[in-house]
Amino acid sequence: MIRLENVTKRFSEKTAVDGLTLEVPEGEVCVLIGPSGCGKTTTLRMVNRLIEPTSGRILVNGRDVMSMRPEELRRGLGYVIQSIGLFPHLTVAENIGVVPRLLGWEKPRIADRARELLSLVGLEPDSYLRAYPRQLSGGEAQRVGVARALAADPPVLLMDEPFGAVDPLNRERLQAEFGRIQRELHKTVVFVTHDIDEAIRLADRVAIMRDGRLQQYDTPENVLNRPANKFVHDFVGADRALKRLVRIKVTEVMRPAPQAAIDDAPEAMRERAGAGRFVYLTDDEGRLAGWLDTDDIRDDAVADAITTVDRLQATVARDASLRDALSRMLGLGFRSIAVTDDEGRIMGEVTFAAIEAVMSEAEEHRGPTADGEGA
Ligand SMILES: Nc1ncnc2c1ncn2[C@@H]1O[C@H](COP(=O)(O)OP(=O)(O)OP(=O)(O)O)[C@@H](O)[C@H]1O
Ligand SMILES: [Mg+2]
Structure with missing residues (x-):
């Protein structure tokens, strides 16, 4: 479970996150969405302490993140960063194995895990295990980033636009795969996106932000059917009835x-x-x-x-x-x-x-x- 209590982050003059209170129940997917610069990445980075809040409290599984050692905290949190951030001098297999190595896993177990995860994200292991990040397309690198975040099976995932660089077809495939993985593994996930369709498809709850402030935190159905204000209404778009169809199975x-x-x-x-x-x-x-x-x-x-x-x-x-x-x-x-x-x-x-x-x-x-x- 992740809980933000009245969290504010100021960068000198700029208030990036403003009095944010948000709870993500265990095993649920919270999708953070809003215009560029509204504070999504800042929010994620405060959860794993890459950024420290100016005020307020963040709890992960009941523990105040400020009371934990950052390394210990981060090993329990899989993080997919917005700019992918693979280590350029490590192969794909080594990138995926970073956290398992820190945790002292045996080599064969790490190798098996890397194969398993590459298949999971739709990359043929034999073609990619020994590749270096510079040999990958943006979308491939992003999928390796997702595999790396899942490597040590962390209970919590923080994903910053994980499918942002993937073409629409593969993106849909990855979204479907993410849905499947999530139904099986029940991670607690904070997922950032710009894409309202992606949010509606993947979220248990959607958090819509504007200028660092939370506008509505609700199920996709309620965001579509009962937008809390004009901003949410306009953000969701005129085709709300159509979007709602994404949530209903044939x-x-x-x-x-x-x-x-x-x-x-x-x-x-x-x-x-x-x-x-x-x-x-x-x-x-x-x-x-x-x-x-x-x-x-x-x-x-x-x-x-x-x-x-x-x-x-x-x-x-x-x-x-x-x-x-x-x-x-x-x-x-x-x-x-x-x-x-x-x-x-x-x-x-x-x-x-x-x-x-x-x-x-x-x-x-x-x-x-x-x-x-x-x-
Ligand atoms: N280190 C920093 N120093 C100063 N200002 C910052 C810093 N990091 C972020 N900001 C500002 O805080 C605001 C929120 O940034 P943030 O990266 O959280 O936005 P975002 O919602 O993730 O945007 P995007 O959708 O473009 O990724 C922006 O106005 C940004 O310029
Ligand atoms: Mg961002």
């Missing part, structure tokens, strides 16, 4: 979908459709092969009414968000999309109408503050 609004085997008899297929228009057609492993549009059946010939598809393109996985489903549907021009389990079998479908219903619900929940002060 399985939450999925409904059963009629299915038939693609080699079934035409009568059987039609029967499966019931009163509906479409039937999903599956291969012999229960995976999507295409669909039948009963409106297109002429003279009992189903062949013309069957569309075959690439199942990876035309389905979303069970852990996809409604936002993922919506953008896939818009891209393909579909009114619904099949949801698949880990084996690729159809579990059900999400319809455009169901997503629309969720979005209008979000609009109804708009708080009086936002309505009163909104643009």
Whole structure:
């Protein structure tokens, strides 16, 4: 657990952090977000004592950080710094092994750990272990930075824009991976970002800062539905209803979908459709092969009414968000999309109408503050 009590940091004239009170419960992800210069990095660096507060108190697991030796404190805190900060004269493996070495781990254990972590962040160990930082792209170096922070399995992670230098595709992959790691390891995390979508996707709670002051500290849902003031409202953006979809899994609004085997008899297929228009057609492993549009059946010939598809393109996985489903549907021009389990079998479908219903619900929940002060 991390607790900041009325923490202020002044650099001569400049107040970088101003009376910040914030508690991050154990095992939760707090995302700090706000415009450049609002005090995010300063806040993180006070938690591991790279900067000392001018006033106020910071507790990590109940202990005042000012009462701990900095080295001892920092070994319990994995830190990913904004400018990556790999040691240039050490290989990737040696960079990842810095803290384990300090902790006196045996060499083979450190080597195994480096391999394991590189795979985890999506870098092929054999290609990267012996590389030097100057041989890495910005995004690769950043991922090594994340691996290094995780190396000694610290209970607390401080991450300063850890995916800032990664391209959008890899960034999404890393965010998904981070989500998975977090569901498994339950670290207490303070995560800094500029990217509101990243914040909404990853946070248990979002802390929105402006000029060193906390504007709102709340769940992503509440930040979107009930912005505390005009600044938060504007910061979150006009597409709040759309952003909310990131927080909802397709399985939450999925409904059963009629299915038939693609080699079934035409009568059987039609029967499966019931009163509906479409039937999903599956291969012999229960995976999507295409669909039948009963409106297109002429003279009992189903062949013309069957569309075959690439199942990876035309389905979303069970852990996809409604936002993922919506953008896939818009891209393909579909009114619904099949949801698949880990084996690729159809579990059900999400319809455009169901997503629309969720979005209008979000609009109804708009708080009086936002309505009163909104643009
Ligand atoms: N060592 C320092 N001396 C003087 N001023 C500083 C120092 N470090 C930070 N500041 C100032 O404190 C404010 C907050 O800086 P900080 O680095 O915490 O911002 P940030 O929110 O992390 O911004 P960014 O999103 O650009 O990384 C800024 O106005 C910055 O100029
Ligand atoms: Mg910063």
